[in-house]
Amino acid sequence: MTHSSALADPLILAFGDSLIAGYGLAAADAFPARLQRALRDAHPAAEVIGAGRSGDTTADALRRLPTVLGGLIRRPDLAVIQVGANDVLRGVAPARMRANLDAMLTEFGRCGIAMLLTTIDPPAFLAARTQGYATIHAECAHRHHVPTHAFFPAGLLGHPAWTLADRIHPNAQAIARVADHLLPAVEAALHAPRRAAA
Numbered sequence: 001m002t003h004s005s006a007l008a009d010p011l012i013l014a015f016g017d018s019l020i021a022g023y024g025l026a027a028a029d030a031f032p033a034r035l036q037r038a039l040r041d042a043h044p045a046a047e048v049i050g051a052g053r054s055g056d057t058t059a060d061a062l063r064r065l066p067t068v069l070g071g072l073i074r075r076p077d078l079a080v081i082q083v084g085a086n087d088v089l090r091g092v093a094p095a096r097m098r099a100n101l102d103a104m105l106t107e108f109g110r111c112g113i114a115m116l117l118t119t120i121d122p123p124a125f126l127a128a129r130t131q132g133y134a135t136i137h138a139e140c141a142h143r144h145h146v147p148t149h150a151f152f153p154a155g156l157l158g159h160p161a162w163t164l165a166d167r168i169h170p171n172a173q174a175i176a177r178v179a180d181h182l183l184p185a186v187e188a189a190l191h192a193p194r195r196a197a198a
Helices: 031-039 058-070 085-090 094-110 124-133 136-144 172-191
Strands: 011-016 047-052 078-082 115-119 148-150
Touching: 011 031, 011 058, 031 047, 031 172, 058 085, 058 094, 078 094, 078 172, 085 094, 085 124, 094 115, 094 124, 094 136, 115 136, 115 172, 136 148, 148 172
Parallel strands: 011 047, 011 078, 078 115, 115 148
Antiparallel strands: none
Protein backbone atom coordinates (compact mmCIF):
# COMPACT_ATOMS: atom_id res chain seq x y z
CA MET A 1 0.00 0.00 0.00
CA THR A 2 1.16 3.53 -0.72
CA HIS A 3 -0.03 6.89 0.54
CA SER A 4 -1.96 9.21 -1.77
CA SER A 5 0.41 11.82 -3.15
CA ALA A 6 -1.70 14.86 -2.28
CA LEU A 7 -4.45 15.89 0.05
CA ALA A 8 -6.61 16.73 -2.95
CA ASP A 9 -7.59 13.08 -2.91
CA PRO A 10 -7.34 11.80 0.68
CA LEU A 11 -8.40 8.25 1.33
CA ILE A 12 -10.11 7.77 4.68
CA LEU A 13 -11.07 4.49 6.28
CA ALA A 14 -14.14 4.69 8.53
CA PHE A 15 -13.87 1.66 10.81
CA GLY A 16 -16.05 0.39 13.63
CA ASP A 17 -19.56 -0.53 14.66
CA SER A 18 -23.13 0.31 13.65
CA LEU A 19 -22.51 4.05 13.86
CA ILE A 20 -20.05 3.62 10.99
CA ALA A 21 -22.05 0.93 9.20
CA GLY A 22 -25.19 3.07 9.15
CA TYR A 23 -27.59 0.70 10.87
CA GLY A 24 -31.10 1.20 9.45
CA LEU A 25 -29.95 3.72 6.85
CA ALA A 26 -29.45 3.72 3.10
CA ALA A 27 -25.78 3.62 2.10
CA ALA A 28 -26.02 7.20 0.84
CA ASP A 29 -27.13 8.36 4.29
CA ALA A 30 -24.56 6.41 6.32
CA PHE A 31 -21.54 8.06 7.92
CA PRO A 32 -18.93 7.19 5.26
CA ALA A 33 -21.00 8.70 2.44
CA ARG A 34 -21.93 11.76 4.50
CA LEU A 35 -18.32 12.40 5.50
CA GLN A 36 -17.16 11.94 1.92
CA ARG A 37 -19.64 14.56 0.70
CA ALA A 38 -18.56 16.97 3.44
CA LEU A 39 -14.88 16.50 2.57
CA ARG A 40 -15.32 17.07 -1.14
CA ASP A 41 -15.86 20.81 -0.73
CA ALA A 42 -12.14 21.08 0.04
CA HIS A 43 -10.93 17.78 -1.42
CA PRO A 44 -12.79 17.11 -4.69
CA ALA A 45 -11.54 13.53 -5.03
CA ALA A 46 -11.75 12.53 -1.36
CA GLU A 47 -12.87 8.97 -0.77
CA VAL A 48 -14.20 7.45 2.44
CA ILE A 49 -14.27 3.67 2.65
CA GLY A 50 -16.87 2.29 5.02
CA ALA A 51 -15.70 -0.63 7.14
CA GLY A 52 -18.31 -0.66 9.87
CA ARG A 53 -20.27 -3.67 11.05
CA SER A 54 -23.33 -3.46 13.24
CA GLY A 55 -22.99 -5.19 16.59
CA ASP A 56 -19.21 -5.24 16.64
CA THR A 57 -17.44 -5.16 19.97
CA THR A 58 -13.78 -4.20 20.16
CA ALA A 59 -12.92 -7.90 19.99
CA ASP A 60 -14.98 -8.35 16.81
CA ALA A 61 -13.44 -5.28 15.20
CA LEU A 62 -9.93 -6.35 16.14
CA ARG A 63 -10.46 -9.81 14.62
CA ARG A 64 -11.54 -8.45 11.25
CA LEU A 65 -9.04 -5.58 11.11
CA PRO A 66 -6.32 -7.54 9.25
CA THR A 67 -8.81 -8.53 6.55
CA VAL A 68 -10.00 -4.94 6.18
CA LEU A 69 -6.48 -3.57 5.93
CA GLY A 70 -5.38 -6.36 3.59
CA GLY A 71 -8.19 -5.55 1.18
CA LEU A 72 -7.21 -1.91 0.65
CA ILE A 73 -5.65 -0.81 -2.62
CA ARG A 74 -3.55 1.86 -0.95
CA ARG A 75 -2.73 3.00 2.55
CA PRO A 76 -5.39 5.35 3.95
CA ASP A 77 -4.36 8.86 4.88
CA LEU A 78 -6.54 8.55 7.98
CA ALA A 79 -8.62 6.01 9.87
CA VAL A 80 -11.67 7.30 11.74
CA ILE A 81 -12.36 4.71 14.43
CA GLN A 82 -15.65 4.37 16.33
CA VAL A 83 -15.96 1.29 18.50
CA GLY A 84 -16.64 0.35 22.11
CA ALA A 85 -20.30 1.07 22.75
CA ASN A 86 -21.26 -2.57 22.30
CA ASP A 87 -18.65 -3.63 24.85
CA VAL A 88 -20.39 -1.41 27.39
CA LEU A 89 -23.86 -2.64 26.49
CA ARG A 90 -22.79 -6.29 26.72
CA GLY A 91 -20.79 -5.89 29.90
CA VAL A 92 -17.41 -6.81 28.43
CA ALA A 93 -14.74 -6.46 31.12
CA PRO A 94 -13.19 -2.97 30.89
CA ALA A 95 -9.68 -4.46 30.96
CA ARG A 96 -10.50 -6.62 27.95
CA MET A 97 -11.97 -3.69 26.06
CA ARG A 98 -8.87 -1.63 26.84
CA ALA A 99 -6.57 -4.39 25.59
CA ASN A 100 -8.56 -4.80 22.36
CA LEU A 101 -8.60 -1.09 21.63
CA ASP A 102 -4.91 -0.81 22.42
CA ALA A 103 -4.13 -3.67 20.03
CA MET A 104 -6.27 -2.05 17.34
CA LEU A 105 -4.43 1.28 17.59
CA THR A 106 -1.12 -0.56 17.64
CA GLU A 107 -1.99 -2.28 14.36
CA PHE A 108 -3.07 0.92 12.65
CA GLY A 109 0.13 2.57 13.86
CA ARG A 110 2.26 -0.35 12.69
CA CYS A 111 0.80 0.18 9.23
CA GLY A 112 1.66 3.87 9.34
CA ILE A 113 -1.98 4.99 9.24
CA ALA A 114 -2.91 8.22 11.02
CA MET A 115 -5.94 7.88 13.30
CA LEU A 116 -8.84 9.83 14.77
CA LEU A 117 -10.52 7.99 17.63
CA THR A 118 -14.09 9.06 18.26
CA THR A 119 -15.75 8.90 21.65
CA ILE A 120 -19.29 8.83 23.00
CA ASP A 121 -20.40 10.76 26.07
CA PRO A 122 -23.20 8.67 27.59
CA PRO A 123 -26.46 10.27 28.65
CA ALA A 124 -26.84 10.88 32.37
CA PHE A 125 -29.08 7.86 32.95
CA LEU A 126 -26.27 5.56 31.72
CA ALA A 127 -23.49 7.23 33.68
CA ALA A 128 -23.33 4.58 36.40
CA ARG A 129 -23.26 1.73 33.89
CA THR A 130 -20.45 3.28 31.87
CA GLN A 131 -18.28 4.43 34.77
CA GLY A 132 -15.71 1.65 34.48
CA TYR A 133 -15.23 2.41 30.79
CA ALA A 134 -15.11 6.20 30.93
CA THR A 135 -11.36 6.70 30.55
CA ILE A 136 -10.46 3.82 28.22
CA HIS A 137 -10.53 5.73 24.94
CA ALA A 138 -8.61 8.69 26.35
CA GLU A 139 -5.96 6.42 27.91
CA CYS A 140 -5.42 4.43 24.72
CA ALA A 141 -5.38 7.56 22.58
CA HIS A 142 -2.80 9.20 24.86
CA ARG A 143 -0.58 6.15 24.74
CA HIS A 144 -0.63 6.07 20.95
CA HIS A 145 -0.58 9.86 20.44
CA VAL A 146 -3.93 9.73 18.67
CA PRO A 147 -6.41 12.64 18.70
CA THR A 148 -9.94 12.05 19.95
CA HIS A 149 -13.22 13.77 19.19
CA ALA A 150 -16.81 13.25 20.31
CA PHE A 151 -18.77 11.36 17.66
CA PHE A 152 -22.05 13.12 18.44
CA PRO A 153 -22.65 16.85 18.76
CA ALA A 154 -23.88 17.81 22.21
CA GLY A 155 -27.54 17.01 22.82
CA LEU A 156 -27.98 14.72 19.83
CA LEU A 157 -27.40 11.27 21.33
CA GLY A 158 -30.70 9.62 22.22
CA HIS A 159 -32.83 12.66 21.34
CA PRO A 160 -36.08 11.35 19.81
CA ALA A 161 -35.89 13.81 16.91
CA TRP A 162 -32.55 12.38 15.83
CA THR A 163 -33.05 8.63 16.25
CA LEU A 164 -34.63 5.75 14.40
CA ALA A 165 -37.69 4.00 15.78
CA ASP A 166 -35.49 2.00 18.16
CA ARG A 167 -34.69 5.30 19.97
CA ILE A 168 -31.01 4.31 19.96
CA HIS A 169 -29.47 4.51 16.50
CA PRO A 170 -29.16 7.91 14.76
CA ASN A 171 -31.33 8.72 11.76
CA ALA A 172 -30.10 10.18 8.47
CA GLN A 173 -30.47 13.77 9.63
CA ALA A 174 -28.44 13.01 12.75
CA ILE A 175 -25.63 11.39 10.78
CA ALA A 176 -25.47 14.42 8.49
CA ARG A 177 -24.93 16.54 11.60
CA VAL A 178 -22.33 14.07 12.88
CA ALA A 179 -20.33 14.35 9.64
CA ASP A 180 -20.37 18.16 9.78
CA HIS A 181 -19.44 18.03 13.46
CA LEU A 182 -16.46 15.73 12.84
CA LEU A 183 -15.24 17.46 9.68
CA PRO A 184 -12.90 19.96 11.42
CA ALA A 185 -11.30 17.17 13.45
CA VAL A 186 -10.88 15.04 10.32
CA GLU A 187 -9.27 17.97 8.50
CA ALA A 188 -6.93 18.61 11.43
CA ALA A 189 -5.92 14.95 11.55
CA LEU A 190 -5.27 14.91 7.81
CA HIS A 191 -2.95 17.90 8.09
CA ALA A 192 -1.18 16.84 11.29
CA PRO A 193 2.50 15.89 11.04
CA ARG A 194 2.88 12.18 10.41
CA ARG A 195 4.53 10.00 13.02
CA ALA A 196 6.81 7.25 11.83
CA ALA A 197 5.37 3.76 12.01
CA ALA A 198 6.63 1.72 14.97
